[in-house]
Amino acid sequence: MDLILLKAERIKRGITQEQLAKQLGFKDKSSYCLIENGKTSISIDTANRIADYLALSKDLVYKIFFKTNVQET
Secondary structure, three states: OOHHHHHHHHHHOOOOHHHHHHHHOOOOHHHHHHHHOOOOOOOHHHHHHHHHHHOOOHHHHHHHHOOOOOOOO
16 A cells, blocks of 8 residues: 555545544544554555545556555566
8 A cells, every 4th residue: 555645645536544533433533543644454445435535546546555666476
């Protein structure tokens, strides 16, 4: 996940961590904060709900939630 881009897009849209946490059904913002700080992983469903709430384009969804660089072996 590109956490820096996720945070930037949230802020760009004027949405607080608390607002997003509430929209996702979390008890408080600390649960969402763990996601944005990379302390916990998320399900596809949660990623989709974040993308919908932030109205992210397909391109941004890919950039944020899927790793774009592949490690060579």
